[in-house]
Amino acid sequence: MSNVMLTEFFLATWQTIYMVLASGAFAVLFGLPLGVILMISRHQDILENKYLNVILAAITNGVRSIPFIILLVAIVPFTRLITGTSIGTTAAIVPLTIGAIPFFARLVESALNDVAGGLIEAGTSMGASPLQTVVKILVPEALPGIINGITITLIALVGYSAMAGAVGGGGLGDLAIRYGYQRFEVGIMLATVVLLIFLVQLIQYLGDFLAKKVSHK
Amino acid sequence: MIELKQVEKTYHSKAGVVHALTNINFKVAPGEIFGVIGKSGAGKSTLIRCVNLLERPTTGQVMVAGQDITKLTDRELRSTRHQIGMIFQHFNLISVRTVYQNIALPLELIGYSKEKIEQTVMPLLELTGLLEKKNQYPAQLSGGQKQRVAIARALASSPKVLLCDEATSSLDPHTTTTILQLLKDINIKLGLTILLITHEMDVIKAICDHVLLLDKGKIIEQSDVIEFFTKPKSHLAKNLVKTSLRQELPIILQQQIKPTASDNTNALIRIIFHGHAAAEPFIAHLMLELNIKLNILQANIEFIKNNTLGIMVTEVISGLENLPQAIDYLQKNDIEIEVLGYVERDAN
Numbered sequence: 324m325s326n327v328m329l330t331e332f333f334l335a336t337w338q339t340i341y342m343v344l345a346s347g348a349f350a351v352l353f354g355l356p357l358g359v360i361l362m363i364s365r366h367q368d369i370l371e372n373k374y375l376n377v378i379l380a381a382i383t384n385g386v387r388s389i390p391f392i393i394l395l396v397a398i399v400p401f402t403r404l405i406t407g408t409s410i411g412t413t414a415a416i417v418p419l420t421i422g423a424i425p426f427f428a429r430l431v432e433s434a435l436n437d438v439a440g441g442l443i444e445a446g447t448s449m450g451a452s453p454l455q456t457v458v459k460i461l462v463p464e465a466l467p468g469i470i471n472g473i474t475i476t477l478i479a480l481v482g483y484s485a486m487a488g489a490v491g492g493g494g495l496g497d498l499a500i501r502y503g504y505q506r507f508e509v510g511i512m513l514a515t516v517v518l519l520i521f522l523v524q525l526i527q528y529l530g531d532f533l534a535k536k537v538s539h540k
Numbered sequence: 541m542i543e544l545k546q547v548e549k550t551y552h553s554k555a556g557v558v559h560a561l562t563n564i565n566f567k568v569a570p571g572e573i574f575g576v577i578g579k580s581g582a583g584k585s586t587l588i589r590c591v592n593l594l595e596r597p598t599t600g601q602v603m604v605a606g607q608d609i610t611k612l613t614d615r616e617l618r619s620t621r622h623q624i625g626m627i628f629q630h631f632n633l634i635s636v637r638t639v640y641q642n643i644a645l646p647l648e649l650i651g652y653s654k655e656k657i658e659q660t661v662m663p664l665l666e667l668t669g670l671l672e673k674k675n676q677y678p679a680q681l682s683g684g685q686k687q688r689v690a691i692a693r694a695l696a697s698s699p700k701v702l703l704c705d706e707a708t709s710s711l712d713p714h715t716t717t718t719i720l721q722l723l724k725d726i727n728i729k730l731g732l733t734i735l736l737i738t739h740e741m742d743v744i745k746a747i748c749d750h751v752l753l754l755d756k757g758k759i760i761e762q763s764d765v766i767e768f769f770t771k772p773k774s775h776l777a778k779n780l781v782k783t784s785l786r787q788e789l790p791i792i793l794q795q796q797i798k799p800t801a802s803d804n805t806n807a808l809i810r811i812i813f814h815g816h817a818a819a820e821p822f823i824a825h826l827m828l829e830l831n832i833k834l835n836i837l838q839a840n841i842e843f844i845k846n847n848t849l850g851i852m853v854t855e856v857i858s859g860l861e862n863l864p865q866a867i868d869y870l871q872k873n874d875i876e877i878e879v880l881g882y883v884e885r886d887a888n
């Protein structure tokens with residue numbers, strides 16, 4: 324492999340990691356509260372609010388049902404508003420984040436739903452306020468599930484980030500398509516695929532390790 | 541300490557209307573252990589959950605320490621709930637918190653400082669015998685230990701009242717006894733009022749001062765525990781007591797017993813004595829003064845609320861004609877007597 328090739332390889336790897344981690348971090352930042360609100364607005368013992376729940380659920384499902392490649396293009400004006408540009412790696416982070424927020428929020432909601440109803444009840448009987456129930460009971464108890472959700476989201480983002488090439492985002496997926504698919508350089512394609520597999524395995528391993536560490540079941 | 545007035549609870553579900561509680565009125569005095577017993581579906585859980593408003597009654601008042609808590613705002617209700625501890629059948633401990641942290645939780649909710657939390661939690665660990673388990677997680681504990689943690693947690697905010705929803709129902713008999721012992725202990729040491737619900741008469745027998753029998757959402761009977769065991773009024777209570785005190789006759793006698801007397805039969809009588817009456821030498825009195833000869837077929841002593849309760853089934857060998865005087869004498873001494881039927885002489 325030539326030196327130029329190697330540099331491209333490193334660059335692409337870095338771009339993938341950068342896109343996945345940055346959009347993953349933003350997805351957690353916004354998706355966690357969204358997931359919490361989705362869950363507690365449905366739950367009569369905490370903060371039931373049917374209208375809020377229906378509206379948020381509709382938005383969440385709406386965004387989730389848009390194919391990512393379309394989302395990527397559709398929100399270009401919004402991307403430009405935020406990053407000042409609509410092409411490049413940083414610009415790709417915006418649609419990746421938008422796509423990942425509802426995905427992660429649903430995973431959070433489901434992790435919170437798995438917390439035994441008895442625990443919420445015990446909290447209520449101790450005089451916990453809704454906020455205290457969320458902060459002291461729900462989220463800590465659901466933390467292993469939430470970490471699993473982060474793992475799944477990051478892995479999904481590795482997949483989505485392959486499409487970032489469409490807006491000049493670069494990354495390993497883009498490299499594989501440009502060299503492997505368009506120029507028939509099977510070796511390079513294989514190498515990127517191996518690297519992607521390795522990346523996914525690493526995320527899964529770290530996620531499982533952390534989830535196990537915080538779980539005491 | 542607790543009083544429910546005209547409480548009703550109705551659920552509207554797809555399957556129709558369920559009257560889970562109707563016309564519930566009762567009072568729990570300060571410092572007593574008040575037991576609610578009933579079959580599955582009787583409405584016990586609904587009832588106890590109404591006391592801290594985990595479930596809001598459809599109508600009626602719930603008085604705790606003198607105030608109607610159904611009228612409180614959310615904020616007031618939360619601070620009142622610090623006064624009402626609760627433990628559950630399935631413990632409901634936080635799995636990611638250690639024993640210490642679980643007990644500290646209600647204090648964190650109130651906003652105590654770290655030092656104050658430690659000052660409160662340590663004695664509770666000691667009281668519940670959990671000092672060594674302080675840094676373990678719930679998954680590492682046995683059922684009995686988990687319930688101890690739950691009890692300590694419920695006591696952390698120094699409540700006036702402790703609610704127990706089937707607290708021993710998922711424990712084995714030995715562990716049940718130790719948990720009941722602990723409840724009795726804290727009832728005495730802390731003067732805590734306890735309202736518990738159970739479907740087991742043994743729990744009532746072991747620690748309760750007062751009993752309320754619930755069936756299909758209605759109060760069937762409520763009385764002092766001794767009275768409940770010695771003079772049950774309703775059919776349901778009679779059956780419960782009979783089974784609980786093992787008053788069933790041996791099968792061989794059940795087969796022989798006849799409802800009416802004839803020439804060659806002896807009466808079978810059951811005598812129930814309790815409290816001071818246990819000290820009365822009544823058998824000697826019956827034999828010597830009234831010439832009644834008894835043959836004891838079955839005898840059983842129970843301890844209920846520090847009282848001895850004796851149950852004896854005897855066959856009257858002779859002197860049946862003096863039975864009315866005997867009944868008179870026994871009743872004067874607070875001894876219950878009941879003619880069960882008649883068996884043939886020498887049948888046994």
Ligand SMILES: Nc1ncnc2c1ncn2[C@@H]1O[C@H](COP(=O)(O)OP(=O)(O)OP(=O)(O)O)[C@@H](O)[C@H]1O
Pocket residue numbers: 551552553558559560578579580581582583584585586587739
């Ligand atoms: N949320 C609910 N919606 C509809 N019906 C309910 C609800 N909760 C309880 N019920 C009904 O109310 C009745 C009383 O239930 P409850 O749980 O209080 O009984 P229980 O005496 O505690 O029984 P168990 O010993 O089985 O726990 C039952 O018929 C039950 O089906």
Ligand SMILES: [Mg+2]
Pocket residue numbers: 584585586706
């Ligand atoms: Mg129940």
